[in-house]
Amino acid sequence: MRFGKIALVVGVAVRKARATLLMFAVAGAVLAVAAACGGGDEKASTPASTQPGAAALVSHKPGAAHASQPKRLEAVIEIDLNEEGKQQYFANPQGEKNPTFRLQAGKTVGIHIHNEGGLTHELAIGRKIQAGEYQEVLTELVPSDLFFYYGDVKAEVEGAEFGEIEVDKGVRDVWMRINIPAELKGQWEIGCFIEGHYEAGMHASLTVE
Numbered sequence: 477m478r479f480g481k482i483a484l485v486v487g488v489a490v491r492k493a494r495a496t497l498l499m500f501a502v503a504g505a506v507l508a509v510a511a512a513c514g515g516g517d518e519k520a521s522t523p524a525s526t527q528p529g530a531a532a533l534v535s536h537k538p539g540a541a542h543a544s545q546p547k548r549l550e551a552v553i554e555i556d557l558n559e560e561g562k563q564q565y566f567a568n569p570q571g572e573k574n575p576t577f578r579l580q581a582g583k584t585v586g587i588h589i590h591n592e593g594g595l596t597h598e599l600a601i602g603r604k605i606q607a608g609e610y611q612e613v614l615t616e617l618v619p620s621d622l623f624f625y626y627g628d629v630k631a632e633v634e635g636a637e638f639g640e641i642e643v644d645k646g647v648r649d650v651w652m653r654i655n656i657p658a659e660l661k662g663q664w665e666i667g668c669f670i671e672g673h674y675e676a677g678m679h680a681s682l683t684v685e
């Protein structure tokens with residue numbers, strides 16, 4: 477049971493691809509079962525550090541080397557979801573709050589999402605904000621692949637179209653692999669729409685160039 481909670485700490489909010497969400501839920505459940513079973517009879521022969529899930533519990537600094545990441549990436553950007561006092565923000569590995577993030581169109585880019593803060597946060601990418609959400613959502617227009625690593629095991633969702641990713645505190649190994657077509661170049665925004673967070677500053681510019 478010690479790894480059972482891990483499956484619950486990553487939530488993906490999906491507005492369109494409900495079948496995809498179901499697939500993720502199933503994959504997560506399988507992982508949770510595998511992790512829970514993995515620590516059973518063979519625990520004497522398996523060092524704790526190599527058990528599934530062990531690495532997910534180990535803190536690492538934003539931008540630090542990580543053993544697991546999606547294959548076929550041409551570029552990587554790191555986004556930390558965080559807060560300080562009453563301010564909520566996205567940060568780059570240099571610690572800048574709500575900087576302008578940049579993505580190159582036509583390249584397969586990995587977005588490494590990690591929550592180093594003490595609260596649950598969301599990451600949505602869109603523009604034309606109205607009534608607390610984006611009217612144009614980049615991740616609904618462009619399918620992406622999602623990866624969730626738990627130590628040396630992972631869950632992967634291919635071709636997901638989704639509204640936002642919700643990430644609990646302490647979750648550091650969520651990745652999105654996306655290739656944005658040239659016609660979507662321009663100004664976008666990354667925002668967190670958990671109640672009060674956007675208003676508390678949790679939005680940053682994203683330039684697709």
Ligand SMILES: [Cu+2]
Nearest residue numbers: 597598668673
């Ligand atoms: Cu937030």
